[in-house]
Amino acid sequence: xxxxxxxxxxxxxxxxRWYNDIKAKNFGAFIPFIGIVRDEKGIDGLSxxxxxxxxxxxxxxWQEKAKKEGAMLLMAHSKGDVKNHTSSYISAVVSPQRxxxxxxxxxxxxxxKASAPIWxxxxxxxxxxxxxxxxxxxxxxxxxxx
Numbered sequence: 001x002x003x004x005x006x007x008x009x010x011x012x013x014x015x016x017r018w019y020n021d022i023k024a025k026n027f028g029a030f031i032p033f034i035g036i037v038r039d040e041k042g043i044d045g046l047s048x049x050x051x052x053x054x055x056x057x058x059x060x061x062w063q064e065k066a067k068k069e070g071a072m073l074l075m076a077h078s079k080g081d082v083k084n085h086t087s088s089y090i091s092a093v094v095s096p097q098r099x100x101x102x103x104x105x106x107x108x109x110x111x112x113k114a115s116a117p118i119w120x121x122x123x124x125x126x127x128x129x130x131x132x133x134x135x136x137x138x139x140x141x142x143x144x145x146x
Contacts, residue, residue, distance in 0.1 A: 002059045003076040004050060008086035014076050018092060022072075027094045029101040033109055035089035037082050043122040045083040046131070051117035058115055062108055071095035071104055075112075081123060 003014070015032055022030060037046050059075060066073045071093055078088040091108060095101035121128035 001074050004079055005076060006080050007078060008082045009076055009078055009090055011087045014090055018074050022094050027096060029095045029098040031101040031105045032092040033105055034087055036087055037084050039084040043124055045081060045123040046088060047081045047121040047123055047128045048078055049119040050079055054117040066104055069100050071100055073108060
């Protein structure tokens with residue numbers, strides 16, 4: 001399940017809904033990861049652009065990997081502006097055992113940072129400034145240099 005939301009994520013609502021949806025499905029572990037926008041380098045927050053077709057394909061391929069281990073992935077991400085000290089990203093693994101879930105959540109989050117087609121901007125004085133120094137080239141994008 002992949003969800004995209006405008007603005008900051010409502011962490012409590014999303015994680016409670018996910019938990020209520022899966023608690024009776026006989027999984028042994030529900031392992032969430034919640035990303036929080038930090039107040040650093042004078043930014044007021046972050047802003048995100050997403051290329052949804054590639055994100056959906058990327059997420060579906062990860063869901064297939066998880067399914068082979070009896071697990072399931074959940075993810076929510078923000079579009080647009082997200083202020084400091086709020087969340088822009090939540091992912092979770094639901095799995096039969098905690099070891100499977102802990103490994104999958106780590107691998108999933110690391111690959112998300114490297115491969116998801118999401119572009120990050122700093123919010124500074126009401127303007128969006130591309131966060132080039134904290135961005136990674138998108139795997140397979142064909143760019144020779146950034």
